[in-house]
Amino acid sequence: MRKALKALACCLFLGTGAYADDSLLISNAVVIDGTGAATFSADLLVEDGVIKSIHAPGEGPKTASRSIDAKGRVVAPGFIDLHTHGDPVAQSFENFLAMGVTTVTLGMDGSSDSLTGGEGGLAGWKKRAGAKGLQLNVIPLSGHGTVRHLAGIPDGTRALSPAQTEALQRTLRQDLAAGSFGLSLGLEYVPGVYAETAELRALGDVITNTDAIIMSHMRSEDDADVEDAIGELVAMAPRGRVHVSHLKVVYGKGEARADGLLAFMAGKRETGTRLTADVYPYAASYTGIGILFPEWALPPTDYTALRQQRDDELLDYLGKRITRRGGPAALLFGTQPYAGQTLAEAAKAAGKPPAGFIADLGPRGGSAAHFVMDRTVVDKLLADANVALSTDGSPTMRHPRAFGTYARLIEYYVMQQNQLSLEAAIHKATGLPAQIMQLADRGVIKPGMAADLVIFTPANVRENTSYIAPHEKATGFDIVLVGGYIAYQDNKATPARAGQVLRLQ
Ligand SMILES: [Zn+2]
Incomplete structure (x- = not known):
């Protein structure tokens, strides 16, 4: 019986070309397309997991094999989380689907042990993911600590020998060839805390040469050190793509402090670094x-x-x-x-x-x-044009960001505080992270893009979670589609497994 179910799930939900005539019409949509552009009304036709065409309301083809009446609700691209923990082969990511997330970024903070460090490396994990099926899409990164371990470098090592440096670069190159999007750092953690400038430069060269991305966890997020810590990242790849994960100023207070940090980062961009960041919208770290x-x-x-x-x-x-x-x-x-x-x-x-x-x-x-952050600083950083949203959450983490981030974006920042327009908020969760990760076929609603979509009424979105009861799922994201299939509906995940392991393009 279990086998039969699995086979069914495979054929219905996996191969996007399983049914040549599979098509879905989403009618009466209020489209927020992820670019930040103004809302418009439309019918969307999805074919084989891809947005095929966009029509004036009521003018979409009536011949689609499936249909969803959006009934005037918002239809936006599925949210792309730039900093995620956990393993979707071993765990349910229902809490992410519940807040509209259709793509997660894994292997963060210097550790990709379950992703690139297990049997067969990244290719082995991809095989296991393919066999099990994924609820949502995955952007894989290589953790610096994991790469270090795979290269046989003992944790306490500071200055690397030429042979160790060569082994480190070789391991990273192998991961990138297997589909990793870049290198994540955990410079505040073991073993990243031991890495010196020469080691980071050697890795940065590999990243720059392949146009991959460096994503921190920085050496320090403290008020007195954060600019130096960003400077250290930029020095790894001055002409490359550098991304600060969960940007924050621990102990820093007030608008001027946030403005100062953002001006510092803008200065780095002027010297040629493609520097971006993400923020989770909470005042406590975890x-x-x-x-x-x-x-x-x-x-x-x-x-x-x-x-x-x-x-x-x-x-x-x-x-x-x-x-x-x-x-x-x-x-x-x-x-x-x-x-x-x-x-x-x-x-x-x-x-x-x-x-x-x-x-x-x-x-x-x-x-x-x-509880080490100032809300004013968090909000100011979040509003910056080069700052996207992330959860830094997992399926089990006891922090509201893991279950509430994207609901909070809509409920608090858009509906209650009016700090962001709905279009700008959605852009931070879709088009902007897609740009940062160079995803050519996601994050925006237009013909040719993958049909990762979320359907909701903004006024109904609720965060629900809290520090005391962190595992309450968000509500209000009525339907979440991954690759054209309904992955979440009626407050629960469906058996659909249309998620893919994405590749750097
Ligand atoms: Zn981190």
Whole structure:
């Protein structure tokens, strides 16, 4: 029975050419085409997973084998998330479909272990994805840390030998040839934290020569360091494509701070770097508590020995860092056994000072939401013309961004705050990320583009999720189509598996 179902799913939903006469008419659509242009009314004809033609309302062909009456609802391109975690071969990405996402970018923050680091590398993962079928499209990246491991470089290594550099470049080139869009960095994490300028330049050369993209996680996102950290990325590929993931200014406050950062980035573009960024629309970050620790306490350091030898120094460092980041009430644990508790609460219940509590957990002791950003800065960055939207979420992450980002874009930024027009907001989620990733056939509604579409009434979109109940799905995105097939409807994912692993064009 299971086999039969799988075969059915395969033939109905996989091969776009399975039925030569497969066609879909979406009538009475209010089209927002993803370019930022003004809304218009139309009927859309989809054939074999591709937008075939666009007609005046009521003038679309009546011969389509399937039809959807949009009933005056918005029809926009499916949203393209520029920074995503998780593995769609092993997990359901229903929470992404629920907020209109039809393409995710994976292998971020320096780690692509499940994507390029597993059996058979990226080609092996693609084979497994093809066999299982994908709910949505995937843009694969190569994680710097994963490339480093595959090249046999031990974590703590700083200056690479010529042979190690050669192995690193060779591994990255292989990934790019297998379809990776570029290199993701995790310069605040192990092993990226050990990478020096020469290593980054060597990798940047490979990226520039293949017109691939570099996507950060930067060396630091702190107020005092963020411009230097962007400068380090730009220096990797001064004539190339450089993208700052989850752009933010930790501790930075006010409009002038955001303006200063945006002006700095505009200056880099003037010198020839194709520099872009994405933002998730929340004032808390979410990451491992390792972010609180000094580099000298991170792996491969023997943490047990370190605590015996330098405990006072460590506790002093942690105490200052916790204070600098807003105090123990500004950290909300997302992982068990403390999920839903602030550091202040958890430490108090344990009868320990916050620094001692964190030291006992250790740098790998869990993940948390960190309330370290100013809403004014977030909103100003998001409004910039070169800044797109991302979730930095996963199917399981305990941060509202993973379930709410695109609903928040519509509900909060467009409908409640009037900070963005609907057309501009949709552009940040579709046409702009497609441009950044050089996707020639997605992100815009016009003939010849893939039929990744989302149908919704803006006033009905709800974010639902919160820091306390982060796994509530968004509502209001009525129908989500991936490759011309309905992937999400009636508040649940369908069995459709029309997602594709995209290739750099
Ligand atoms: Zn990151």
